[in-house]
Ligand SMILES: NC(=O)C1=CN([C@@H]2O[C@H](COP(=O)(O)OP(=O)(O)OC[C@H]3O[C@@H](n4cnc5c(N)ncnc54)[C@H](OP(=O)(O)O)[C@@H]3O)[C@@H](O)[C@H]2O)[C@@H](O)CC1
Ligand SMILES: Nc1ncnc2c1ncn2[C@@H]1O[C@H](COP(=O)(O)OP(=O)(O)O)[C@@H](O)[C@H]1O
């Protein structure tokens with residue numbers, strides 16, 4: 141499990157550790173890790189003679205850049221510091237000068253010829269986007285063709301939330317210290333970080349056991365996924381009921397069922413008017429045209445994809461089994477009704493649906509995903525999976541770590557892929573997973589399947605995502 145911590149938590153752990161160690165130890169560790177990452181980015185044998193520019197702000201983030209620059213200079217790189225703050229870290233500046241580095245009067249000349257730029261303008265002490273005087277310098281750095289490495293964070297992003305309030309220097313790679321910060325894992329900030337590398341500085345044992353964010357890895361998901369026991373039969377494995385589709389949108393029913401068939405439930409029961417289309421594609425489905433309450437026993441429901449205005453949501457919410465509500469099922473959903481349920485409820489909105497539920501603009505959700513997912517989970521007392529460029533899952537009530545899905549790909553932005561996801565999540569609920577695990581394992585497999593289907597390079601249809609789910613499941617569990 142990968143974890144991320146808020147700035148105040150990281151600072152508290154750093155303070156505790158610093159009190160036990162000689163002064164300057166942590167910055168030395170950070171700079172050594174940063175320099176090592178730069179050596180490997182530049183490539184073996186290419187440090188000597190490389191032209192390196194350090195963008196140095198007022199704080200310790202600039203100090204890290206200066207000390208790392210000194211290490212690069214000692215290996216024969218030509219290192220130039222551009223000082224952008226009201227002051228610069230005195231020890232770092234002295235170390236750079238002692239190693240043969242220099243300070244530039246004009247930032248643009250060294251940038252034009254740079255091979256590598258270290259962005260040490262702001263780290264966890266930064267507020268808001270870059271200041272106006274740093275903006276043209278950051279643009280010149282980006283336009284130079286040099287590899288840009290962010291020190292701790294891309295300068296200008298909000299470390300705690302992933303918000304971006306102004307101009308940011310986009311990095312090719314970020315070397316972060318002690319712990320991941322939420323902003324490195326959540327869009328829009330994440331997009332500016334490039335490949336993120338974590339350098340340990342000894343904080344591990346001082347960080348609390350409950351992080352702000354968790355990102356599952358293969359082994360975490362493998363532990364969650366159901367495996368049929370020798371004594372299993374289809375009913376013991378769980379039956380998932382899918383209330384989806386309409387005469388107008390029969391395809392949503394087919395795709396939700398496709399997802400459900402790959403989620404570990406022993407049987408999929410489809411309820412709605414698109415039974416013929418479903419059976420034609422998936423003859424293994426049990427279909428029922430009447431109301432959900434008359435459909436027979438299920439262990440979890442999925443309701444909403446392509447449902448239009450058809451009834452079914454209230455019926456399903458009145459049941460005493462877990463329910464995943466998606467798409468049309470979310471329209472006008474009553475928080476009171478959901479909060480009154482005794483069995484778990486999972487909501488799977490995209491940003492537009494989340495915005496409607498919260499009564500804000502879509503852009504506000506996209507800019508502040510973490511706050512939005514926690515707010516929805518609090519208001520509805522439900523587990524919430526917020527879809528989109530960064531998929532987040534918050535536990536019912538909004539407390540505890542939020543799960544951030546690391547497998548997403550923008551090739552998933554294709555019609556119907558959300559239907560596959562909700563079917564899959566419902567199936568995992570029916571198989572007995574807690575809602576937070578069902579949602580985050582579903583997002584993980586869904587993203588992995590999309591990557592497999594697209595090969596990272598080609599458009600995919602939602603049905604192909606569903607077809608690749610078995611391979612994704614095998615990748616995770618083997
Ligand atoms: N603590 C530790 O043990 C360790 C910390 N480490 C490192 O220290 C970093 C944190 O250092 P920090 O606290 O000095 O803050 P930092 O991010 O350098 O910036 C603060 C200054 O920047 C300015 N400024 C603010 N906003 C701005 C903006 N938008 N645009 C431009 N400038 C802006 C403002 O100064 P002002 O110019 O207003 O005087 C403010 O005071 C951390 O990220 C990591 O890299 C590592 O070495 C490991 C050990
Ligand atoms: N830019 C993006 N990057 C990664 N994943 C995305 C992006 N846009 C959408 N997705 C994913 O694609 C799926 C789309 O679901 P949804 O919006 O419900 O579409 P539909 O209703 O057409 O099925 C979700 O899993 C979502 O997380």
Ligand SMILES: [K+]
Pocket residue numbers: 201259260261262263290291292293294295
């Ligand atoms: K930085």
